[in-house]
Amino acid sequence: MLEVNQLRQDTDKAIKGLEKRGLSAAQQLVKDVIALDxxxxxxxxxxxxxxxxxxxxxxxIGQLFKSGEKEKAELAKTEVSQLKTKTSVLEDQIRSVKIELENKLLDLPNVPQSIVPSGTTEDDNEVYRDWTDPLPTLDDNALPHWELAERYKIFDLKTGAKISGSGFPLFVGYGAKLQRALVNFFLDKASEGGYLEMQPPLLVNEDSARGTGQLPDKDGQMYFVERDNLYLIPTAEVPLTNVYRDVILKTDDLPVKICGYTPCFRREAGSYGAHVKGLNRVHQFDKVEIVRIERPENSDEALMDMLNHVSGLLEALELPYRILRLCGGDLGFTAAITYDFEVYSAAQKRWLEVSSVSNFETYQTNRLKLRFKDEDGKNKLAHSLNGSALALARIVASILENHQTGDGIKIPKQLIPYTGFEWIK
RNA sequence: GGUGAGAUGGGUGAGUGGCUUAAACCAUCAGUUUGCUAAACUGACGUACGGGUAACCGUACCGCGGGUUCGAAUCCCGCUCUCACCGCCA
Known part of the structure; x- marks a missing residue:
């Protein structure tokens, strides 16, 4: 949620930023918010x-009763009742204005940073760091990962569909072990990078879903357990960031760096076609997430540090990748800036998104009331950031496709201590 | 699922209708004292909103939401959570 005071201070900047997202009514919306405030x-x-x-x-009145002046007290009481009708009207008014204001604010997405390119679709995303070596080519009988999976018995979509429905892969044998190895590898790398490991709940309440901004924006994307009023997490970002909801951090507590492995659940309503084939888009996948809480002046640098972390993972896995800076139109609702990592799959001849690293600035922390005490003893909103490091299903797909040979699939060197095997044959 | 107890500031914890501007202690910060450390003493010490250049002032907040009353941390109703015991269970 945007801060009203920020909108007042940098009105033009906010409007221009919001327009970059393709929000043509930005000017009116911002004006409405300020007027309501x-x-x-x-x-x-x-x-x-x-x-x-x-x-x-x-x-x-209390004094009058004590001194026995009952008549005067009764007189004052009638005055009170008149005042009370006035206050109750005002209370109703302020309540409805506050609700309206909050609803308007919740409908406004975050203001993109100035370096975010304008544009409406993914074609307008800017290549921030390209893959400079020649792209790998595979021989003619190279297979997409879903066919490799069949050949080497890595995962089984049909049985997954029988158990749950389409989009719920069943990982088997080498596939299951590969996933377990990747989780451990990513968690170890995150620990080395100074991130404190956590195992959060996988179901969260409404306050948490609202805190990180999944509600109201992505209501339809989350699985909801009606009986208990809980949402299945679409990403570990939700429980991990909500650890710090309603918290005022001390200056020395910053920066906060945490990570966690969780399955992620997404309804992906309305997805279809070739792009959802195999592991490209599934309802349940595993992911290691890194989260940071930073002082505002440090968050840009922290974001760069996170980009380096993710780059390191992809290099360790020997995968060709590029980094995109998302344009305004492609930017998530709550993000001020996002970098996407894409791995090239020679077998599918396309780039696959495997990580998304974002700075939310104060958009989430405002809703979360996540603050820190600065040197002057003043409470200020911190910046929150997060990134996938990394999302498993698609990384598995990338590894299968990029490291396939005529003799099987070669496990990247750094991963072998985790898998315990060098080849999938 | 059942029964009972509870929820007060960073922590412990007092407070059963106005004397609370939430006691006291601990922790923290600043100062005094001191050869250093410690101790002692003095003072400061919640959050949000509104007004004001500021000092400051006003309002709300004692788990959350209602109610009673001129007045509620305190009384009444509903909810949530925590703890204990019982039942079930990996």
Missing amino acids: DERKQIQANLDEHLSELNQLAKE
Whole structure:
């Protein structure tokens, strides 16, 4: 959720930024928010004045009763009841204005940073760091990962569909072991990078889903357990970031660096076609997520550090990748800037997104009330960031496709200590 | 699932209708004292919103939401969570 004060201060910047997302009504929306906030302030001042009078009267009545001046007290009581009807009207007004204001704010996405390119579709994304070596080519009988999976018995979509439905792969044998190895490898790398490992709950309540901004924006994308009012997490970002909901950190607590492995559940309603084949898009996948809470002035640098971390993982896995800086139109609702990592699959002849690293600035922390005490003892909103490091299903697909040979699939050197085998044959 | 107890500031914990502006202690910070450390003493010490250049002032907040009352941390109702015991269970 954007900060109203920020919108007041940098109105033009906010409007321009929001327009970069293709939000043509940005100017009107921002104006509406500020007008509503003005209204709220005015009612608040009025209400406080009345309440102050009421408090004063209550004290006086207490005194009058004590000194036995009952008639005067009764007189004051009628005054109180008149005041009370006024305050209750004002209370109703301020309540509805606050709700309206909040709803308007929740409908506004984050303001993109100035370096975010404008554009509406993924074609407008900017290649931030390209793959400079020649792209790998495979011989003619190279297979896409879903066919490799069949040949080497790595995962089984049909049986997964029998158990649950389409998009729920069953990993088997080498496939299951490969996933377990990758999780451990990614977690170890994150620990080396200074991220504290956590195992969070996989179901979260509404406050948490709202805190990181999945609600109301992505309501339809999450599985919901109606009976208990809980959402299955679409990413570990939700529970991990919500660890710090309603927290005021001390200066020395920053930066916070945490990581966690979780399965992720996404309904992916409306997806179809070749792009969802195999592991390209599934309802359940495993992911190691890294999360950081930073002082505002350090968050840009932290983001770069996260990019380096993810780059290191992809290099260790010997996968050809590039980094995109997402354009305004492709940017997630809550992000101020996002870099996507894509691995090239020679077998599918396309780039596959395997990681997304974002800075949310104060958009999430405002909703979470995640603050820190600065040197002056003032509470300020921290910046939150997160990134996949990495998303498993697609990495498995990339490894299978890129490291296939006529003799089987070669496991990247750094992963062998984790898998315990060098080849999938 | 059943029964019972509880939820007060960073922590412990007092507070059964106005004397609470939430006691006291601990922790923290600043100062005094001190050869250094420690101790002692003094003071400061919640969050949000509104007004004000500021000092400061006003309002709300004692798990959450309602209610009673001139007045609620305190009384009443509902909910959530925590703890204990019982049942079931990996």
